[in-house]
Amino acid sequence: MTIQDLKSQNLILFEAISGSKSFGLNTPTSDTDIKGVYYLPKEKFFGLEYIPQISNETNDEVYYEIGRFVELLIKNNPNILEILASPKDCILYQHPLMEQLKIEDFLSKLCKDSFAGYAVTQIKKARGLNKKIVNPMPKEKKSLLDFCAVLKGYETVSVNSFLTENKLKQEQFGLVNIPNSKGMFALFYDENKSLGYKGIIQKETSNEVSVSSIPKGEKLVGYLSCNQDGYSTYCKEYTDYWNWIDKRNEDRYNTNQQHGRNYDSKNMMHTIRLLQTANNILSTGKLNIRVPxxxxxxxxxxGNKEYDVLLEMADDLITSIEKHYTTSSLPEKPDEAKAIQTLIQIREKLYRQDL
Known part of the structure; x- marks a missing residue:
């Protein structure tokens, strides 16, 4: 099913503008995000085609099936609580049955972990972006050879330097495992290309070195060390980095480059907002998503604040959240039985009118 299917079949129960416009943080360049709630046609709900969530390709329009919506409300999921707490001027449509889901029935001390916990993951994400911005990776990918070295006395020299200095070709080498010595190999060289050696690596994209059968009496050239774990880590970081390059929001990235702080400033803004929201929920027992x-x-x-200043700000908010958590009058968690009963009542009315 698509969002258009939901609309054409009148399955939408709730629809609201979300994100920066609902928070009161929109600027002239802000996108319009839409979030909503729907119910499934009875043949899909009672059959084997339960669909918990539907979104468009860019994920700026996301709709949740009513059961999934209630499930996430019970868990105090930040995004879902914020949808239910949408300001009136952001609500595009609300079915009368949705009035049975009241925000006060779901706010609980769980928000400490759901809001603050999510914010902490965002801080880690911002640090990860910081690493990507500060340490750009060349487009040309390294090979396993770049993680190999040849012993030279008490030191090592990179394989590539060793090959260049001695005018040798990696394809003419034969390697033999050295027992009880991880990543260490004995090196032999085939001057005449007559011994069938497999080379150090068989192709540029190889993930491991090759070993060969070495005839008796062949002269040992030296010993090779291969840091295969280092190469595996590099490959992961390389893939992560270039996936990020392909998918990054250029306007957002350029903003981060212009302010020169080397962190994702929009991400950090929402991190601080989430922590402030959690603090307010625990101190007042209410959720008002429009920021003051x-x-x-x-x-x-x-990007007008130093990264360390923002981390200190986040730490202070976390301390305040912990303090308010101990004195908050909110329940430990929502009344799950009551929420499920409300869900059942909503579904009964929806499917009864469809029969």
Missing amino acids: NREELLDIKA
């Missing part, structure tokens, strides 16, 4: 400190948060988005 728009200018401060946009200042963070613009």
Whole structure:
């Protein structure tokens, strides 16, 4: 099913503008994100085609099946609680049955982990981006040869340097495993290409070195060390980096480059916002997603604060969250039985009118 199917079949129960516009953080260049709730046609819900979530290709329009929506509300999922708490001027449509789901029935102390925990993962994500910005990776990918070295006395020299210095070709080498010595190999060289050696690696994309059968009496050239774990780590980082390059939001990236702070400022703005929201929920027992400190948060988005200052700000908020958690009058978790009963009542009315 698609979002258009939901609309053409009148299956939508709730629809609202979300993201920066609902938070009051939108600027002239902000996108319009839409979130919503739907129910499935009875043949899909009662059959084997349960669909918990439907979104468009860019993921800026996401709709949740009513059961999945309630399940995530019970878990105090930040995105889902914020949908239910949408400001009135952002609500595009609300089915009367949705009025049975009240935000006060779901707010609980679980928000400490769901909001703050998510914010901490965002801090880690920002640090990861910091690493990518500060340490760009060349497009030309290294091969396993770049992680191999030849012993030279008490030192090592890279295989590539060794090959160049001695005017040798890696394809004419034969390697033999050295027992009880991880990543160490004995090196032999076939001057006449007559011994069938497999080379150090068989092709540029090889993930491991090759070993060969060495005839008796062949002269040992030296010993080779292969850091295969280092190469595996490099390959993962290379793939992550270039996937990020392919998928990154150029406008957002350019903003980060312009302010020169070497962190994702938009990500950090939302991290601080999430922590402030969790702090307010625990201290007041209410969720108001429209921020009272728009200018401060946009200042963070613009990259006008040092990264370490933001981390200190986050640490202070986490300390405050822990303090309010112990004194909050909110329940430990939502009344799951009540929530499920409400869900059942909503579904009964929806499917009864469809029969």
